[in-house]
Amino acid sequence: MTVTVNPVAARSTGRVVGSVRASLLVVEGLWMWYRRNWRATVFSSVVTPILFLLSLGLGLGTQIRAGAVPGGSTYIAFLAPALLVSAAVQNAAMDSTYPILSAFKWQKTFWGIVSTPVTPGQILGGRFLWLAARLLFSGVAFMVVAAFFGGVQGPSVIVSLLVSVLAGLAFAAPIVAFAATIENEGQQFNLLFRFVVMPMTLFAGTFFPVSQLPVFVQPLAWITPLWHGTELSRGAAFGTLEVLPALGHLAYLLVWVVVGLVLARKYFRVRLTV
Template sequence: MAAEAVAVRRGTGQVLSPVRATLLVVEGLWIWYRRNWRSTVISSVLQPVLYLVALGIGFGSQVRPSEVTLGLPYAQYLAPALLVSAALQTASFESTYPILSAFKWQRTYLGITATPITAGQLVAGQLTWIAARLAFSSIAFLLVAGLLGALTGPGVALSLVFAVLTAMAFAAPVVAYAATIDSEGQQFNVIFRFIVMPMTLFAGTFFPVEQLPAWVRPFAWVTPLWHGTEISRDAAFGTLRLWPTAGHLAYLLALLAVGVHLARRNYLRRLAL
């Protein structure tokens, strides 16, 4: 009924189903991306591959397989964690400046919601698109990692799912926050410098969290990246256990649900007619 009221108020007489509206938003974003994808290759694909080569293979050649690396070469230990970290870093960009731009600079959201597509459907389409972007870049990373011999088996396919979920658990709340910003985006630097970067360094990507001082570990445990890294490695190495995995997934899904709820609320407020 709410969608019908919006359509009638806009004088179109057309009502779009939620799925159809979501796919239309994704289609519009895809049309733009297929013309501009080259600008994102370095940050979303090449950069994590360089990390894998430099740290996993270069530095990793000096790291002997041990209990710390679960008995694996360092490149294989690093790859599933770097998959999650790279997805989260890509999500941090996709959920900040593009959102602000669509509200303030390009104002594409205003054009979209001038159609029968509602603000709630717009949120669904935007988040679906971010998830698709993360899946594309993660698959590209895995293909290169496979060529470099950094993968241990078919379990990495499940690691990819966990990587996308982890990144979306971070992206959805950031999208919600970005929908409240009306400045030139300086606030986003705080996210990159004081949230994303510390997570990348201290949430277990490059070494086990147990190697950190005891007082630092709780800060790592509350990050989505630590939860994603743990289940990504377990999936890749075939060591998934029911209850730890359920706990990690519950935490990530809760973050995602809260983020989606807040994003929908903030979009509705900002795009209210």
């Protein structure tokens, strides 16, 4: 007697899941973890940027003479929209390094998900939807505190908030692609934070205009997503955005997002294909 086995049964239930629903299921799984473990990340993602804002904006800001801040604003108003973007970029970097490697290598979460009808590309899409949601939530919390202390200039802060999310995704996309290629314990991430994230945070226009840097250093700031996000966020906050520069900044950030996602999708498929 011959028994015919349906080959689709080898892949979970064989059900077909739409791309959007599959990505949302990934988001749901991340949310279920986060609502039980949010205390482990809330300090770095929300509290730390607020402490930077208060210590520098109110503390250091009292030592900056009137008229020294571009646009004649207070230092906390100058700092807030840029620090919003900087915090988003740092949070995106943290969420795109060891958590991704862990899901591949240690916890093997991705392997469990890909054994269902959810594809590697849908896993990637869910991760980025979740990252965008986290950056948005952290940004809202930050801006509420900034508004209380006079760091918000008006409703245009909504544009700054959206820009911060875009800048975070632009920086995260290529890092996720890189994390998907790592097989060892991830020591490369230490170098990334030490020689890329930290210098970029200090010298990409967050705390003072890039024009105050030596001329030969300024191009290094211009190539970072943080500088482009800072220019957009600060320009939106102060109403000084011009059309062509704004389009240039947006295009630059979108290129980083698209290229990073294309590479990440490729490496996810390669690594998660059995």
